[in-house]
Amino acid sequence: MNGLGESQNEQAGRPPGARAQGAEDGEAGLAQQAWTLLFELLHTHMRNFPALAAEFDLSPVQAHVLRQLGEGALAMSTLATYLSCDASNVTGLVDRLEARKLVERRSSEQDRRVKMLVLTEAGAELRGRLMARMALPxxxxxxxxxxxxLALGDIMRRALKTQ
Amino acid sequence: MNGLGESQNEQAGRPPGARAQGAEDGEAGLAQQAWTLLFELLHTHMRNFPALAAEFDLSPVQAHVLRQLGEGALAMSTLATYLSCDASNVTGLVDRLEARKLVERRSSEQDRRVKMLVLTEAGAELRGRLMARMALPxxxxxxxxxxxxLALGDIMRRALKTQ
DNA sequence: CTCAAAGGTTGAGGGTGTCAATTGTTTATG
DNA sequence: CATAAACAATTGACACCCTCAACCTTTGAG
Structure with a gap:
């Protein structure tokens, strides 16, 4: 009774991404089990991220950009690498943030091809509030x-070190 | 030497999202510490998701749709809820998947306003491969x-139950 | 000096997302 | 029963995100 027909009783009430693979415990590796569970929980929570960013009138990607621009200046190409996206994409991204006076382009003295990105006063302030909000568990x-x-914290610290 | 000036030495080599809040251990709550660490690790790894989806010629969102369409049919509005997006967005999403014969709309008998989504043969097959790929830790x-x-698995199972 | 390589921008093209308005259907209410 | 309200899906307008190919300027190596 799965493929088609009158399985109309699915219209609501099921936990979103619930039914993944990891049901059979004995078979799959421990890492895979733990990963599937983790992914489940995290995915559920990542769905809220757009709404979270919207609290600050930011798109999700803009929030990530502000996040990366924490300390010091960043070349646009570096930002592209951090965001794992094409450089041409960063141009528009920064255009919009600059239009809102959250970020400034200043061209480098050492290498006049490069443009360094810096947070403005307002940008830094907004970033502060954003980071505080994101830190809320x-x-x-x-x-x-x-x-x-405590256990979770320990495990994660070990993982970060090994990585 | 933080705000501006000649901090040009940042052009590469720093781990992407590294410097967040959780440096001062004593202060913030345990949950916040653990959450920040978890977020750090997960965010780093979620950056690969677009590439992962692209292995199957899918956009990230299309991958999520296939994921949700696991068992049985789903009304379009239900899918919109699961994706936390507007219903009008789902129309185009499904249009593209239907054009690729991965998904079928079939209108419900009980309520002729509703259109139920079902995976095609090809869609189910693709979903299988996708889910297997996503389960790789x-x-x-x-x-x-x-x-x-083991500890991580236990903690996550407890969290899922309580949620 | 010459030329290849790198940083950034532009333009074309498509996916993702929202909102407001519309159509067709169902359900509740008088 | 008739009519109004509520609902599912779609459409169109608009903005953002993203990639690719083409381009310009600057740099650095030979």
Missing amino acids: PPFMASMPEEDL | PPFMASMPEEDL
Whole structure:
């Protein structure tokens, strides 16, 4: 009763991405199990990111740009690398942020091909609020027992080091 | 030496999203610390998702749609809810998938306003390969000690239950 | 000096997303 | 029953994100 027919009872109420692979526990590797679970939880929570960015009148990508522009200047090409996107894309991205006076292009003295990006006063202020907002843990973490949080933190720190 | 001036030495080599908040350990809540770390790792790895989808000639969003269309039919409005987007957006999304014969619209008998979405044979096959690919854990998890993987799995299962 | 390579921009083209308005259908209400 | 309100999907206008190919300027190597 799966492929087609009268399976009309699916119109609502099912947890979004719920049914993935990892049901059979014995088979798949431990890493794959853990990854599938993690992906599930995170994906659910990443759906809110556009709304979060919108709280600051930013698109998701603009939020990422502000995030990267934390300390010091960044060449446009470097930003393109960080965003894993084409350089030509960054032009428009920065155009819009510059129009809103959140970011400034200033051409480098050493290499006049390069344009360095700097946050304006307003940009830095907005970034501060944005980062604080992003640091707020999602509900599923806020309601986690303390020991789990500690364990999770340890595991993640180890992973970051090894990476 | 932070705001402006000759900090031109930033053109490359820094790990992308690295410098977030969570540096001061004592201060912020445990949940916030763990969340920031998790976000860091996950964000780094979510950047590859477009490339992953492209392996199957799919855009990221198309991949999500296929993911949701796993078992049984889904009304378009339901899909819009799962994707947290406007219904009008789903129309074009499905148009393109239908043009590629991965998905079919069939109008419901019970309620003739509704159109139910079903995977075609080819769509189901593609989805299978896609899901298998997505289940492959990223490097930072593949190289995790077994005990960490077990602990992580346990924590995530508990979180999913409580959620 | 010459020329290849690199940084950034432009233009064409397509996917993603919103909002407002429209059509057709269902359901509730008088 | 008739009519109005609510709902599912679509359309059109508009903006953003993204890629590719072509281009210009600057740099650095031979």
